[in-house]
Amino acid sequence: MEWTLEVVVVPVSDLDRAKAFYADRCGFRAEIDASFFEGVGRFVQLTPPGSRCSIVLESGMPDSPGQPRMAPGSLQGLQLCVTDIETARAELVGRGVEVTPVLHVSAFGWAEGRGEESWNSFLFFQDPDGNGWAVQEAPAPLTQR
Structure with a gap:
């Protein structure tokens, strides 16, 4: 079985500012900008040119079990x-x-x-x-x- 690294969560304080930085300045492709549920949380997924691994910027997502949220x-x-x-x-x-x-x-x-x-x-x-x-x-x- 192959195990592929597909997504890395990057802790940020301002989703819009971070999305603009990674898309406009770093040239990452913005692929997803969506809410988890109506009015609750949001995630933005961007991918570096040529990469299969993306980064995710998110807010409002609950901590994963046993994994506290990283500080921006x-x-x-x-x-x-x-x-x-x-x-x-x-x-x-x-x-x-x-x-x-x-x-x-x-x-x-x-x-x-x-x-x-x-x-x-x-x-x-x-x-x-x-x-x-x-x-x-x-x-x-x-x-x-």
Whole structure:
């Protein structure tokens, strides 16, 4: 049996502001904007270009059993992968997203510029609530080479 990661809940304080950020600035495709029930709760589902995994922004949903709700801005370390980090950075900057320069991991911590290894080039940004994202350059899958 395959287990696929399809949805990640991103805790935000303002659904409309977050939806605008992810759709307009990050280029995610807005797929669903619906209420759970008439006048009770709402969820917004957006998907990064080329991804099967979406993010969901929601309000009014009860806590899941044994899983208290995360505070807005508390989700860190979400990672997107691209095949061209410079193009991805230029696209985000062009859409008004504040991003770090391209960085790589060195023997002394993070250093500016691309890494020598094909996996070692990153940039970072945050959404309006402070949820933290990494973008990593990763080689294209073998089926696309």
